Amino acid sequence: MQFEHSATQRWILGVDIGGTKIATLLVDANAAVHSTLTLPTDISSPQATLDSIENAIHQTLRSAGVPLGSLSAIGLGIPGQVDSRTGVVKHAVNLRWHDVAAGELLSTRLGVPCFLENDVRAATLGVYRFYNRQSAHNLAYVSIGTGIAAGLIIEGELYRGSHNMAGEIGHIQVDVHGPRCACGGRGCLETLAAGPAIARMARERVAAGAGTSLSSVAGPLTARDVYAAAAQGDETARSITGIAGTQLARALHMLIMAYDVECIVLGGGVAHAGAAFLQPVLDEWQARRDESPLAQMMLKTDLLHLLPTTFHAGVWGAVAVATNGLPAISFKHHAPSIANVAFVPPIASELGAAS
C-alpha cells in the first residue's frame, strides 16, 4: 500500500514485542526520546495480540500528545522468524503466531507504514545505530537469554543470511559429549550457556546434595539466582557460571575467527548479571591469549562490550527498523546522548524469564 508523507510527519515509533511485555519508544527526527511505555502482551489469540500492540501504540502517542497521522513509520521487533520484506511473521512460538501478515494488517489498521524484523536483528540495528561507541562497521550483537543468537552487521548492513539463519550460534556444537538440545543435536551452545541451561545445572547440583546457598532459594531456581550466588562467592554457582562463560567465550572466539568483527556487544537477560556474567568469559579469553600470539591479536578485550541494562536495545532497534524502512530518514548522525538512553527504562525481570 501507499502512504503520503509530509514535512509535518516526523515521528518514529519503535515497538518491541515479547511473549509477556510490549515496550514502546517514541522519538522525533533527532532521535530524542519523547515517550516510552511498557504494557503486558495478550497472547490469547493473534487478533488479541494485534489489539494489544495497537493499544500500546495509541497509549504511547496519547501520553506524548502526538497524533497518529504525525508518525512517519512504526518499527516492530518480533520474537520469531520474520520476512522483513513482506512483513509476514512465519513463526513466533512465544506469541503463538504462524504465518501472520502483521506488517500489512497493522499498516492497514493504523494507516502508517509498519516495518517488522526479528527481535535479535532489530536489537542489533539498535545497537549499531544508537550504541556504537567505536563507529564499528562490522559488529555482532549476541543475545544470551532463553536462547542464544547473534545479529550481524557486515560492512554497515544487517546480514540475515540466505535463509534468514545467519548468526544462529546457539546451535553450534561446543561439546561433542554435551547435553541433548531441543534442536535434536548434542552439546549445542544453548545447552551449556543459555538461561535455562544455567538453571538446569543449578537444579542438578542441588539435587545431588552440593553444599551451596542455592539449595535455600525459595521457588524454582533461575539463572539470576545462580549469578547472584556466584557474585557472593558460592563455589557451586561459580563452577556453573564458569562452564557457561567458558563455552560462550569459545563460541565468541569462533565468531571472531569467522567474521573478524570490530565489536561484539553482549546483551539479553543472562548478560544483565553484569560482572558475574562477563568475568568467566574474559577468564577463558585470557587463558587463550596466554598460550597463543594469534589469540592475543584476535581476542582483544576492548572488542567485548556488555550492554548497559539502561539501554533497551529492543525498542531502539524497533526505531532503527522503522528508519531502515524509510530510506529518506537516517539517524546515523543523530545518535542519542547517554542522557536520552538512560531515560529509557530497562525491561526488568528478563533474567527471570530466561530460566
Next chain:
Amino acid sequence: MQFEHSATQRWILGVDIGGTKIATLLVDANAAVHSTLTLPTDISSPQATLDSIENAIHQTLRSAGVPLGSLSAIGLGIPGQVDSRTGVVKHAVNLRWHDVAAGELLSTRLGVPCFLENDVRAATLGVYRFYNRQSAHNLAYVSIGTGIAAGLIIEGELYRGSHNMAGEIGHIQVDVHGPRCACGGRGCLETLAAGPAIARMARERVAAGAGTSLSSVAGPLTARDVYAAAAQGDETARSITGIAGTQLARALHMLIMAYDVECIVLGGGVAHAGAAFLQPVLDEWQARRDESPLAQMMLKTDLLHLLPTTFHAGVWGAVAVATNGLPAISFKHHAPSIANVAFVPPIASELGAAS
C-alpha cells in the same frame, strides 16, 4: 598512477603466485581462454621473484601473440597478507616477502594496472565469478591444503573482515584436548584436518607399528598417500581421513550456522583427493542430520561442492581480481563454458606440497 585505456585494450591476465610455481591465464573480454602457462617461482630474493613474475607475464603474452599494451589489467593472487587497496604485500612467508609494494612496482615496470589479493580470497572471487553454478550471493570457498582458510562472499561482495582476518577458520578450536598448533593454541582445525596434520597422524600410526599399507610407502608420507590408501580400503588410513573429515565437517557446520551461506566450495591440495576426502565429511553431516531436524534443514548436502581439479581457482581468481580493479569491466554475464574451464591445466602435486 594513471593509465590510458582504449577500446583495443581488452585483455585480462591472471597470475597465481605460489611458493614453487607461477600460473597464468590470459582471457579476452568474453572470458574466453587464450593462453595459460606454469613456470617455477624464483624465491631467491623479492627482486628475483618479481623478475620471474614479469617473465611469466611476457611469456604468456608472447605465446598468444598479444602485446603488453593490449592488457586492460593484471590480477595477482599472493600467498600471504595483502592490502588489496594499496597493492602492498605485508607478509608472504613462502615468498619470503615482507612489506613489498608489489602492485606499484609491477604496475610501473609493466605500464599496466596490477591488482593484488590474498590467494584464497582471489580463488574465492574466481569460484564466485566463474564456477558459481547456483548463482549464489552468499558463498564460502574453503581451501584445505598446508593450511585451512575460508574466503567469503557476502551479498555478492568479497568480505575481508575488519583486520583482513575474516574466514581464518583454520584456527577455530575444534578439540580442547587436541594437538598444539603453530599459532600457540590447542586443537585448532588445522592440527587435525590440514595436509601436514594428516601426514603427521600417518607417521605416528606407522611409528606405533600399525598394520597398514602406509608403512611400505617410499619417502616421507604425504596426505595424498593417506587418501590413496584410504581409497584402497586401508583401515588405518580410513581412521585418519575419518578424523580429518569429521573435524572439517564440524567446522563447516559452524560456518553455516554463523553465515547461512547458500554454497560451500571445497578446494585446495587435500580436497584434490576427491571422494576419499569428501565422504568422511558427508558421513559426519549425515550423523548430525540423523539426530537433529535443525541439522536436516541447515546441512543440505547439495550445499557442498567439491571443486573439480580441472578448474584452477587460483588463476581464474586472479582474472577476477583484475576485473574487480576495473569497475568498467564485468564478466558476471560472461561465465566461461565448461569447455574453457577444462582447458586450464590443473596445477599438479599441490597435494604433495600440502603435507
